[in-house]
Amino acid sequence: MTALWAILLRDMRIAVRIGGGALMGVLFFLAVVTLIPFAIGPDQALLRKIGPAILWLGALLASLLGLDRLFAADHEDGALDLILMGAAPLELTVAAKGLAHWITTGLPLVLAVPVLGLLLDLDALAIGAVALTLLAGTPALTFIGMIGAALAVALRRGGLLLPVLVLPLTVPVLIFGVSAAETAVIGPVTFGTPFLILCALTLMSLVIGPFAAAATLRQGLD
Amino acid sequence: MALIDLANPTRFLNFAERVLPWLVAATLFAFAIGLEQALFVAPDDYQQGATVKIMFLHVPCAWLGMFCWGLMTVAALGTLVWRHPLADVAAKAAAPIGAAFTFLCLFTGSMWGRPMWGTYWQWDARLTSVLVLFIMYLGLIALWRSVEDPGRAGRAAAVLTLVGAVNLPIIKFSVDWWNTLHQPASVFRIGGPTIDKSILVPLFAMAIAFTLLFLTLHLAAMRNEILRRRVRSMQMLRVFADEDMRQIESRA
Numbered sequence: 124m125t126a127l128w129a130i131l132l133r134d135m136r137i138a139v140r141i142g143g144g145a146l147m148g149v150l151f152f153l154a155v156v157t158l159i160p161f162a163i164g165p166d167q168a169l170l171r172k173i174g175p176a177i178l179w180l181g182a183l184l185a186s187l188l189g190l191d192r193l194f195a196a197d198h199e200d201g202a203l204d205l206i207l208m209g210a211a212p213l214e215l216t217v218a219a220k221g222l223a224h225w226i227t228t229g230l231p232l233v234l235a236v237p238v239l240g241l242l243l244d245l246d247a248l249a250i251g252a253v254a255l256t257l258l259a260g261t262p263a264l265t266f267i268g269m270i271g272a273a274l275a276v277a278l279r280r281g282g283l284l285l286p287v288l289v290l291p292l293t294v295p296v297l298i299f300g301v302s303a304a305e306t307a308v309i310g311p312v313t314f315g316t317p318f319l320i321l322c323a324l325t326l327m328s329l330v331i332g333p334f335a336a337a338a339t340l341r342q343g344l345d
Numbered sequence: 346m347a348l349i350d351l352a353n354p355t356r357f358l359n360f361a362e363r364v365l366p367w368l369v370a371a372t373l374f375a376f377a378i379g380l381e382q383a384l385f386v387a388p389d390d391y392q393q394g395a396t397v398k399i400m401f402l403h404v405p406c407a408w409l410g411m412f413c414w415g416l417m418t419v420a421a422l423g424t425l426v427w428r429h430p431l432a433d434v435a436a437k438a439a440a441p442i443g444a445a446f447t448f449l450c451l452f453t454g455s456m457w458g459r460p461m462w463g464t465y466w467q468w469d470a471r472l473t474s475v476l477v478l479f480i481m482y483l484g485l486i487a488l489w490r491s492v493e494d495p496g497r498a499g500r501a502a503a504v505l506t507l508v509g510a511v512n513l514p515i516i517k518f519s520v521d522w523w524n525t526l527h528q529p530a531s532v533f534r535i536g537g538p539t540i541d542k543s544i545l546v547p548l549f550a551m552a553i554a555f556t557l558l559f560l561t562l563h564l565a566a567m568r569n570e571i572l573r574r575r576v577r578s579m580q581m582l583r584v585f586a587d588e589d590m591r592q593i594e595s596r597a
Binding site for chain 2 (some may be wrong): 270272273277288289290291292293335338339342343
């Protein structure tokens with residue numbers, strides 16, 4: 124337990140120091156959301172309508188940004204080999220690293236939603252809905268992406284490959300995240316239905332992600 | 346002959362050499378019957394007219410696109426759990442064939458959708474999930490193509506194949522979970538098929554023919570992959586041998 128706690132704290136500390144790139148995702152999120160009105164024109168009604176979808180898409184792309192560093196940095200300085208040899212189960216260690224990654228990159232995206240939502244002229248209800256669905260959904264993005272990050276390290280290349288492998292797997296999360304955020308505003312079904320499925324997807328990825336990533340790391344680095 | 350006996354690539358090549366001609370003959374025979382049934386025996390639909398014939402291509406392709414990922418999932422377990430030496434050859438050989446069938450399924454579907462639904466494409470649950478399947482096939486092929494060492498690539502691909510298998514039940518049940526454009530399951534469902542026998546029999550004949558075609562292509566592709574790996578290791582041996590000779594000469 125202490126080992127996992129130590130890894131969690133260490134990863135968070137590294138992320139906020141120079142070269143860590145914890146807030147890079149938020150900057151990218153801001154850039155993507157700013158670009159959209161340039162592309163489709165500053166039509167307030169249209170932006171309000173597709174706002175939740177834009178925010179979800181921006182968060183999805185932003186969560187991909189730092190993923191390749193999740194294991195690569197540890198692989199480069201040799202820490203990953205120590206983690207592999209450590210007494211703590213690799214699945215749990217990997218999950219702790221994923222949690223640290225989510226706290227430093229996923230959570231800031233959720234916190235940025237109120238500001239970005241104002242840019243898209245969303246009302247308070249819609250902003251709340253998007254923030255809540257992102258809070259429930261971004262862990263799934265991190266833990267699914269973790270599989271791609273492990274593959275990228277095991278294959279010693281993957282900067283380009285990672286998004287191609289990860290994005291198809293995130294489609295269900297995107298679908299239910301956006302539909303939950305939209306039903307909160309316009310209906311027709313209750314907010315609960317898609318939101319509960321989103322939570323289920325997150326719980327599933329919390330299990331599948333660490334196991335698949337740990338298996339990949341064990342297979343790839345021997 | 347048990348599955349483990351085929352772990353020896355030379356034995357597998359002998360087996361493939363013996364079985365392939367029979368498979369080719371069986372495929373041709375099955376297609377002769379299936380096409381005759383589908384084109385001449387099966388009646389036109391009272392609403393759709395002759396376009397219903399597209400179904401005899403579309404449905405077998407869809408089945409095989411999913412069946413192929415299922416086969417790759419079993420092969421992935423073979424790679425990771427049992428370390429069967431031919432399992433990742435089987436998976437690697439299956440991926441392009443599965444991608445081709447999935448593409449044909451999407452293509453024939455949109456050709457059929459244009460006259461019947463009035464659109465080539467709709468973001469319907471089943472269409473979308475099959476498109477995701479197609480993209481995942483391409484991602485897997487890209488993964489195999491980006492790593493030189495076949496063993497390493499095979500193990501990484503096996504993990505991804507297992508994770509991607511989550512999509513299969515989503516495709517199968519998408520028509521029941523989301524009631525959108527694509528029709529619900531009508532062949533394999535609780536309570537028996539809802540298709541008339543005059544169409545169902547030709548459909549099964551075509552499905553058997555396509556499955557035989559898949560097995561033929563897959564066996565041939567596995568044989569090619571084994572030969573390709575042998576060529577690769579021979580080339581590497583030759584490079585090393587040349588290098589040794591050069592060192593000996595330089596010393597002498």
